[in-house]
Every structure is written in structure tokens, then in C-alpha cells.
Amino acid sequence: MHDYLQVTVGAVLVYNFVLSRFLGICPFLGVSKRIDTALGMSGAVIFVMTLASMATAAVFHLVLSKPVEIAGLGTIKLEFLQILLFILIIAALVQLVEIMLQKFSPPLYNALGIYLPLITTNCAVLGVATINAQATYSVWLSTINGFFSGVGFAVALVLFASLRERLEMAKVPKPFEGMAIALITAGILAMAFMGFSGLC
Amino acid sequence: MGTALIALVLLAVTGAALGVIIGLAGKFFAVKTDPRIEQVTEMLPGANCGGCGRAGCADFAKALCAGEAAPAACPASSPEAVEQIAAFLGISAGGGEKKVAVVLCGGDKTHAGQAAHYNGVSDCVSASLIGGGAKGCTFGCLGLASCVRACPFNAIELVNGLAIVHNEICTGCGNCVDKCPRKLIKLVPKTSEVHVYCSSPEKGPTKKKVCSAACIGCRKCAKNAEEGQVEMQGFLARVNYNNPPSAGLVEATGCPTGCLRTPEEHYRQETATQEVA
Incomplete structure (x- = not known):
């Protein structure tokens, strides 16, 4: 139980992907201009992170974590292939899911469709897979970590989008207009999230 | 050398296998859509202004192909573009004042x-x-x-x-x-x-x-x-x-x-x- 609490709260607040680990910054800045696009992106990120964590953790435990015996070459640890394999698997998985979504659930496809290809090879998605592997979480715990990392991303993105929607109307000094004030806002938001450090 | 070879073979095999799976899935789960929708969408201005009362240009193109709307309902298209779409779909452009x-x-x-x-x-x-x-x-x-x-x-x-x-x-x-x-x-x-x-x-x-x-x-x-x-x-x-x-x-x-x-x-x-x- 303690484990689960640590993973969930840790993923959402303490080790927030965007604001503490600084992964997935490009969608964070790219789709945070309006709340509805931020919500769509968040949904897609949660979806992909959960699936990717599950698939990569399964592959990690089945293939990568054990030394493999190959005839004529002796035993080899395949761990060094981790990043390459994870990218392949995540990209293929998302592509597959996209095709199936289009067939079986058009409404969900319409909601997530344009965001799915955007985040397939995003660093946050690969990041959660490597973090799971590093911490040697079980497949179940990895899935949970993936889901809540996605939720953490969503929280950060939606908070930031609502701030930016208000900034649009505010009188910003000329030199800070546009991306500059967005980055300053992101920095302040990250500092606010530092308050959670040490929670678990 | 052996390690490099294994990496090469493993990744090639995984890549090929995943490619085949996706290819099969694409065939198997293919969704049949009206191919004209995409072409009509390209003829529309693509501003997604909503002036036609639809959710965007793609949605309007869908309605056009389904015969639920007339091309002239698009306020952003020039009369020539409207004519072109009407001719493409073989329907009348529909009236309406600019x-x-x-x-x-x-x-x-x-x-x-x-x-x-x-x-x-x-x-x-x-x-x-x-x-x-x-x-x-x-x-x-x-x-x-x-x-x-x-x-x-x-x-x-x-x-x-x-x-x-x-x-x-x-x-x-x-x-x-x-x-x-x-x-x-x-x-x-x-x-x-x-x-x-x-x-x-x-x-x-x-x-x-x-x-x-x-x-x-x-x-x-x-x-x-x-x-x-x-x-x-x-x-x-x-x-x-x-x-x-x-x-x-x-x-x-x-x-x-x-x-x-x-x-x-x-x-x-x-x-x-x-x-x-």
C-alpha cells in the first residue's frame, strides 16, 4: 500500500514530469494556449503513457532484464538495447492503437486523434519507460506509474494553459510578450511545485 | 562484434515484426471513408472559421459529400472555388449573397x-x-x-x-x-x-x-x-x-x-x- 501511495503521489506532485523532471516540455509549451487543446493533449498523454509503461515493462521483464543465452556466443545481457527497443515498441504500439481506435471508437479517435502522433516519440513517454526500468517496477506498478505520470503531466498542462489564457488578456511589458512570459510563468509554476519535494 | 551483431539482428527482427503487425492491422481495421471528403477539404479554404455552421472545413466537406449542405454555404470560398467544388461533386452550388x-x-x-x-x-x-x-x-x-x-x-x-x-x-x-x-x-x-x-x-x-x-x-x-x-x-x-x-x-x-x-x-x-x- 505504501508503495502505491509513493508511486501515485510521487508521479503527480513530487516528481512531476514537466515541472520537476523537465521532460515533455515541447507539448507543454506547444499546446498550452487554450484549455480545450490542453485537455485533449492531456488525455492522449495519459493514454499513451499508461499503454507504453505496460508494454515496455512487460518487454523489460521478459527479455531485457535477464541474461540471454545464445548458441555460439555465450550469455549476453540485452539491457543496452533498452532505449532503442522502447522507442520501437512505443511508436509501433501507438500506431496500432490509433488504427484500432479509428475503427472501434471514432469519438475517442476524434478527441485524441491529432494528439496521438504528436506524443508517440515524446521524451516524457520514453522517460516514464526508462524510469520504470531503472526502478525495476513490476508490470502492474509500472502501469500505475505511467498512468499517474500522465495525470501529473495533465495537471501541469491544464494549470499552465489556464494561466496562459489569462495572460493573453493581461498587459505584459513589451520585452516579455509571447513566449518569454510563458517561460517565466512555467518557471514560477515549477517553483511552486518544488513545495511538494520531500513529500515522499 | 558478437554483441553488435545481436543488436543488429534483434532490432531488425523486432522492427520488421512490428512493421508487419501494423501493416496487417492497417489492412484489417481499415475504415472505409468517402475519398472525396479529403479532396473537397483541400478545395475549401481551411480557415475553419465556422461561417458555414459546421465544426470546421473537414466537417463541412463531410456534409457536402453526404449532400447535407450546398457549396455556397461556405462564406470564405470565392465564387470560382464554390463552382469548382460543385462541379467536382456534381451538385448545384446553391445560391446566396456574399x-x-x-x-x-x-x-x-x-x-x-x-x-x-x-x-x-x-x-x-x-x-x-x-x-x-x-x-x-x-x-x-x-x-x-x-x-x-x-x-x-x-x-x-x-x-x-x-x-x-x-x-x-x-x-x-x-x-x-x-x-x-x-x-x-x-x-x-x-x-x-x-x-x-x-x-x-x-x-x-x-x-x-x-x-x-x-x-x-x-x-x-x-x-x-x-x-x-x-x-x-x-x-x-x-x-x-x-x-x-x-x-x-x-x-x-x-x-x-x-x-x-x-x-x-x-x-x-x-x-x-x-x-x-
């Missing part, structure tokens, strides 16, 4: 003063929530560019604190109409040559106090125009857009405050006052 938006106010910074200094959020809706806005005239353009931001075609320009629609760019999608908290923006036929640039229903002297470019209700234009071309609505002259007068009316009338103008003259004069200001 419309443009017009901001019926001539009270720029030079002619209409502020009653108070507004320092809040730079948005007309926000400003109008605080005591109805800071402008002296409670019916005039607030000049905080809500409509400018709403326009997907960048057809509205803020000149000297007054929103002006560029007719040649405006497609008549109507996105700006609802944005104006003072309801100054009207969709009018593109062929109309004269407008009364005032929307205040107040009495002439009252208007005069807050704006020197207001319609004072002198009826000169109504007398000079043909029957029914200009109507008096209380103390405000209004062009009847079902029977619009020609540009010659401006000269025939000699409007004492100059609020009866052609759109070209309106833009020319406002840019001139901006330079002076």
Missing part, C-alpha cells in the same frame, strides 16, 4: 472621448462589464479589439481606437458579430456602398456631447435617398440593406457630421485622423 461585416460606429479617439480612464484587461467584453465601458458614448466602439482577435482572416483593423472591417478580406463568416458587446457589427450585402457609421439611438444633442461623428437624426440622407432606402429608427438613420442606396447618396446628402460614408472613405478618413493624432 456578405461582409461592418462596424457601425465612427467614434474614433479623435471624435469620441473617453468618460473615464480604463486600465483593466484589454478586452471589450471585460471593459463593458465595468459600468458599461469607459467610452463617453455608451453605444460606440470600445476599441479594445475583441472583434479583431475573433476574426480568423485578420480582416479587422484597429484604426485610431476604432475597429474597421476590410471589405476585400472579409468573408462574412460572422465570427466577430457575437463578440462585440455593443452589437455594433452587422453582416450586410457586399454590394452595399453606403453605411451610416453610428449605432446610438439617443437624441441628437445628447450624442453630440460625447461624439462629433454621430448621426444626429437630421434626416437629410433619408430625404435625398429614394423611398425606403434609408429608414429613420427613432433618432438614428439606418440604411435599408434590402434596398441599399448607391454611393452617390453621400455627395447628394452632405451629411453634417460625416457619419454617412462609403467604406473606402471611412477607412481613408480614419487613417488620416490617426496620423494627425
